[in-house]
Amino acid sequence: xxxxxxxxxxxxxxxxxxxxxxxxxxxxxxxxxxxxxxxxxxxxxxxxxxxxxxxxxxxxxxxxxxxxxxxxxxxxxxxxxxxxxxxxxxxxxxxxxxxxxxxxxxxxxxxxxxxxxxxxxxxxxxxxxxxxxxxxxxxxxxxxxxxxxxxxxxxxxxxxxxxxxxxxxxxxxxxxxxxxxxxxxxxxxxxxxxxxxxxxxxxxxxxxxxxxxxxxxxxxxxxxxxxxxxxxxxxxxxxxxxxxxxxxxxxxxxxxxxxxxxxxxxxxxxxxxxxxxxxxxxxxxxxxxxxxxxxxxxxxxxxxxxxxxxxxxxxxxxxxxxx
Amino acid sequence: xxxxxxxxxxxxxxxxxxxxxxxxxxxxxxxxxxxxxxxxxxxxxxxxxxxxxxxxxxxxxxxxxxxxxxxxxxxxxxxxxxxxxxxxxxxxxxxxxxxxxxxxxxxxxxxxxxxxxxxxxxxxxxxxxxxxxxxxxxxxxxxxxxxxxxxxxxxxxxxxxxxxxxxxxxxxxxxxxxxxxxxxxxxxxxxxxxxxxxxxxxxxxxxxxxxx
Numbered sequence: 001x002x003x004x005x006x007x008x009x010x011x012x013x014x015x016x017x018x019x020x021x022x023x024x025x026x027x028x029x030x031x032x033x034x035x036x037x038x039x040x041x042x043x044x045x046x047x048x049x050x051x052x053x054x055x056x057x058x059x060x061x062x063x064x065x066x067x068x069x070x071x072x073x074x075x076x077x078x079x080x081x082x083x084x085x086x087x088x089x090x091x092x093x094x095x096x097x098x099x100x101x102x103x104x105x106x107x108x109x110x111x112x113x114x115x116x117x118x119x120x121x122x123x124x125x126x127x128x129x130x131x132x133x134x135x136x137x138x139x140x141x142x143x144x145x146x147x148x149x150x151x152x153x154x155x156x157x158x159x160x161x162x163x164x165x166x167x168x169x170x171x172x173x174x175x176x177x178x179x180x181x182x183x184x185x186x187x188x189x190x191x192x193x194x195x196x197x198x199x200x201x202x203x204x205x206x207x208x209x210x211x212x213x214x215x216x217x218x219x220x221x222x223x224x225x226x227x228x229x230x231x232x233x234x235x236x237x238x239x240x241x242x243x244x245x246x247x248x249x250x251x252x253x254x255x256x257x258x259x260x261x262x263x264x265x266x267x268x269x270x271x272x273x274x275x276x277x278x279x280x281x282x283x284x285x286x287x288x289x290x291x292x293x294x295x296x297x298x299x300x301x302x303x304x305x306x307x308x309x310x311x312x313x314x315x316x317x318x319x320x321x322x323x
Numbered sequence: 324x325x326x327x328x329x330x331x332x333x334x335x336x337x338x339x340x341x342x343x344x345x346x347x348x349x350x351x352x353x354x355x356x357x358x359x360x361x362x363x364x365x366x367x368x369x370x371x372x373x374x375x376x377x378x379x380x381x382x383x384x385x386x387x388x389x390x391x392x393x394x395x396x397x398x399x400x401x402x403x404x405x406x407x408x409x410x411x412x413x414x415x416x417x418x419x420x421x422x423x424x425x426x427x428x429x430x431x432x433x434x435x436x437x438x439x440x441x442x443x444x445x446x447x448x449x450x451x452x453x454x455x456x457x458x459x460x461x462x463x464x465x466x467x468x469x470x471x472x473x474x475x476x477x478x479x480x481x482x483x484x485x486x487x488x489x490x491x492x493x494x495x496x497x498x499x500x501x502x503x504x505x506x507x508x509x510x511x512x513x514x515x516x517x518x519x520x521x522x523x524x525x526x527x528x529x530x531x532x533x534x535x
Contacts, residue, residue, distance in 0.1 A: 041463035
């Protein structure tokens with residue numbers, strides 16, 4: 001009976017009930033308060049459902065974040081293949097004679113995009129079947145959001161070489177969400193490490209650092225935010241990274257270091273959007289360091305400069321409670 | 324022999340019924356590395372994952388985009404392990420539910436820890452009304468969201484899939500990989516907890532106890 005009720009409730013929410021089933025559902029709901037609560041809660045959740053302005057852009061951003069690393073990895077794979085092929089050719093030429101080596105050397109930049117053929121054979125060994133990829137030459141054929149297809153073109157599916165399929169799928173997974181794969185298979189970890197810090201944009205670094213912070217891995221988050229500040233000090237994410245670093249150091253008890261980051265933000269972004277956060281963090285750091293008078297001054301500054309911010313309310317409460 | 328046959332037959336009766344899955348081939352191709360399939364899969368699934376995450380966390384949650392990304396990432400990572408029990412859509416939505424639920428539970432735990440430590444500005448002056456305040460408007464939504472942070476994980480998951488996503492018992496059993504009877508039992512316990520929690524609010528009690 002109960003299962004029937006739950007199924008009827010679920011189907012009613014989808015508009016799949018006939019008249020007799022609707023009457024049955026009404027009867028069952030009347031008999032049980034728990035069922036009424038659950039059914040009503042479900043209807044309220046359905047009522048909340050809506051597509052909001054900006055959803056398309058948000059979905060597009062998410063999909064890009066997932067797909068973009070695929071292209072980076074495909075490029076890296078092609079480069080490794082070129083290096084290996086170039087290395088083999090040089091070795092063969094060396095065996096044939098020094099004159100041929102001299103002839104081959106100028107061709108190195110074409111194969112490897114580098115003038116350092118010596119490093120070529122030091123690249124990680126990659127199985128030829130795994131490195132062979134025609135992805136770059138194949139048009140992506142992807143569709144935009146909203147233009148959903150239920151069946152993929154058979155021919156296109158058949159084109160994909162099974163040899164490099166595994167690597168290709170793992171690529172976006174390992175480098176896009178490196179944070180999660182690190183905790184899993186060592187193979188994934190090795191692959192994501194292969195991406196190397198130098199290949200990351202400030203946005204990618206910031207995203208990864210924020211993920212780490214949200215997962216409670218403060219050490220790694222601090223490392224990534226610091227790397228971002230070091231490599232991209234003038235990027236759009238630098239300010240947010242300073243605040244995040246300040247907060248993380250504050251949480252870990254390093255109030256002095258935290259203070260440095262908040263001061264740095266306030267100095268570099270006098271009219272920054274995160275001014276209230278920076279001032280609030282600064283007062284917390286100063287309080288932790290026992291510099292109460294300075295903290296009070298900054299609380300007053302926070303209230304006067306950002307009177308409508310969330311932090312101003314907390315600052316007023318603090319000012320009211322301190323002598 | 325006879326007993327085991329009866330057991331097998333009764334198991335068969337209680338086994339969830341598989342459904343036709345139009346996304347299965349796309350998902351399989353995406354797992355095998357077909358980029359077009361991966362794009363198609365994401366274009367189809369990400370809006371749904373966003374919807375699931377928004378339902379669990381609420382439209383005002385500041386990390387909606389990050390959590391949806393995490394959910395989509397987790398779906399792609401889990402896809403090779405999908406054994407074809409239930410539909411890909413249900414499987415992906417369940418992964419999103421679990422991801423969002425974990426965030427919700429983690430947020431709640433961290434809020435509780437902060438409350439113990441010191442007054443946090445986010446708590447002192449949050450613009451989002453507390454669950455108690457929202458319950459005064461006779462809404463069960465904040466109560467369910469609050470409940471999933473305190474219920475045992477399996478019960479919370481069943482409640483989420485049924486109440487928030489509107490799954491039938493069979494669909495929950497298929498996507499969770501548990502017997503129908505277990506789902507029923509979990510739902511029963513979760514609903515009892517919901518009733519207990521909801522009836523703490525007098526206004527809601529009045530509305531709910533009045534039979535239509």
